[in-house]
Amino acid sequence: xxxxxxxxxxxxxxxxxxxxxxxxxxxxxxxxxxxxxxxxxxxxxxxxxxxxxxxxxxxxxxxxxxxxxxxxxxxxxxxxxxxxxxxxxxxxxxxxxxxxxxxxxxxxxxxxxxxxxxxxxxxxxxxxxxxxxxxxxxxxxxxxxxxxxxxxxxxxxxxxxxxxxxxxxxxxxxxxxxxxxxxxxxxxxxxxxxxxxxxxxxxxxxxxxxxxxxxxxxxxxxxxxxxxxxxxxxxxxxxxxxxxxxxxxxxxxxxxxxxxxxxxxxxxxxxxxxxxxxxxxxxxxxxxxxxxxxxxxxxxxxxxxxxxxxxxxxxxxxxxxxxxxxxxxxxxxxxxxxxxxxxxxxxxxxxxxxxxxxxxxxxxxxxxxxxxxxxxxxxxxxxxxxxxxxxxxxxxxxxxxxxxxxxxxxxxx
Ligand SMILES: [Zn+2]
Numbered sequence: 001x002x003x004x005x006x007x008x009x010x011x012x013x014x015x016x017x018x019x020x021x022x023x024x025x026x027x028x029x030x031x032x033x034x035x036x037x038x039x040x041x042x043x044x045x046x047x048x049x050x051x052x053x054x055x056x057x058x059x060x061x062x063x064x065x066x067x068x069x070x071x072x073x074x075x076x077x078x079x080x081x082x083x084x085x086x087x088x089x090x091x092x093x094x095x096x097x098x099x100x101x102x103x104x105x106x107x108x109x110x111x112x113x114x115x116x117x118x119x120x121x122x123x124x125x126x127x128x129x130x131x132x133x134x135x136x137x138x139x140x141x142x143x144x145x146x147x148x149x150x151x152x153x154x155x156x157x158x159x160x161x162x163x164x165x166x167x168x169x170x171x172x173x174x175x176x177x178x179x180x181x182x183x184x185x186x187x188x189x190x191x192x193x194x195x196x197x198x199x200x201x202x203x204x205x206x207x208x209x210x211x212x213x214x215x216x217x218x219x220x221x222x223x224x225x226x227x228x229x230x231x232x233x234x235x236x237x238x239x240x241x242x243x244x245x246x247x248x249x250x251x252x253x254x255x256x257x258x259x260x261x262x263x264x265x266x267x268x269x270x271x272x273x274x275x276x277x278x279x280x281x282x283x284x285x286x287x288x289x290x291x292x293x294x295x296x297x298x299x300x301x302x303x304x305x306x307x308x309x310x311x312x313x314x315x316x317x318x319x320x321x322x323x324x325x326x327x328x329x330x331x332x333x334x335x336x337x338x339x340x341x342x343x344x345x346x347x348x349x350x351x352x353x354x355x356x357x358x359x360x361x362x363x364x365x366x367x368x369x370x371x372x373x374x375x376x377x378x379x380x381x382x383x384x385x386x387x388x389x390x391x392x393x394x395x396x397x398x399x400x401x402x403x404x405x406x407x408x409x410x411x412x413x
Contacts, residue, residue: 004216005168005250007279007300011389017271017298020388023251023279025091025168026215027083030058032279032300033388035286035381036093037374038308041066042076042086044374045308046366049088055343055375056382059091059168061303064161065100069144069151073164081166081214093303094167095283096158096222099176099255101133101142135175137192155199163207163217171253171283172200174222179257186226190235193224198244205245218250220281223270226257232266236273251279254299258285264293271298288317288380288404292397295384307377311369314358317376321405325351325369326358343375 004026011020023030030036037044037052039060044052052060062082067073079085082092133142139154153161158173173196175189204219221239225231242248254270263285271280279300285291286304294302307317314326318338325337336346337354345354345368357365380400387396 005218007251007277009277013296013388013393014391015394016296017268018296018388018393019298019300020385021279021300023091023169023300025059025218027089027091027168028058030091030301031382031385033295033381033385034058034301035291035378036061036301036303037378038062038303038305039086039088040305041070042082045312045370046363047308047370047374049086051344051367051371052088052374053090055371056378057090057374058378059093059301060086060088061093061095062086062165062167063097063100064094064158064165064170065097065153067094067165068097068161069146073161076166077164083166091169092167093169093281094162094165094171095253095303096171096173097153097161098140098158098171098174098222099283101140101153102135102176135189135192137195139173140175155196156203159200159203159207159219163204163211163214166214167217168215169218169220169251169281170204171281172197172219172221172249174224174255176256177224177226179226179259181226181257183228186224186228186231190224190231193222193235194238197221197239197242197249201242201244201247201249205247220251220253220279221249222253222255222283223274224256225270227259227262227266229269232269233273236270240274240278249278251281251300253281253283255283260290263290264297267294267297267299286377288377289401291377291381292384292401295381295388296393296397302381304377307373308370311373312366314354314365314369315373316354316369317373319400320403325354327355330355337369337372338376341372341376342379343372345369345372345375 006024009019009021021032036059037057040063042062076082076085133140139152141152143150155173162170174193177186177189223235225235252274258266281301282294282299284304285302286306314324315322316325316337319340330351333351387393
């Protein structure tokens, strides 16, 4: 049943949970730890797939919610699947749609970066926004952000959509809560996620057999439990040993409410409990300092829209921190964005040129800045992998974070 998909640990760190490995999919291998850039609607905004490959991207992740609404999963199925549709020959991931359905539903786009100390209520929604999603034990009913039409996702529907989209790695449908929810609600959501996980395995088994001519798609279970140690460990033990219709999860995603200060602690609880031999993906985390925390706590793959989203607002990463290249100070700065970067943009263009493009609202601005930021993050995690092999990860981390100045107020997703 799992033909074409496997994970092998190549090197385990002596200290902590960090490891180096290889995920094999029907569309190629991913050397881990790895950062997986996000192409929400089957495109990394403004960048050609060939350029993503050239900058070192080993795989891409698309969003089931967005592709369900447009163009619809049937179109992707007829096109031969996500990779074929978007002209990307490497491995692909899709999320389950649960995060988008629920986060758009409560009006929060950045639920993962919230402050744990703020007001908790199960009714809270972002200021003045209408609640667009309602959860019940069977699934989620939600209003499309595109045209206001009503839709429903359930475990089975999410599996059907993701099978049609055809990514190599899919995620089980889960209820993604926020740090604003109360403890009783977190418990209720975890119970639902448990039931939906079983239903996802059953539907996944059925669809895999019904679509036996298609490349095998791996299914990852998603661990919730917010900031509570007992809930996180219980969810990890539960999904880690879960079996239904004779199958178990191929890997795991760590999702839900994670605030920056406790990220490492929570990931450690989960990854210490999950089966060691299966791959772990940290959903929606991609700030440089958070990637170190994830890797040292046993995360194998990451995805995040941050690198491309901030690039389109002229924010670029460098080894000494991020800055806005459209600022007046760069009008006559004829140096590359980052002297130490090996990307196409830094090899061929200056800060002055990017400053000009952003100020002139030229489309090339987004392309060049995105290529740089994605290369920076992909390369950073590649460097972590090499330093794990060399036994110098913690020296590399100290050196990087000593130079990289995180500016407070930056969201981590
Ligand atoms: Zn660069």
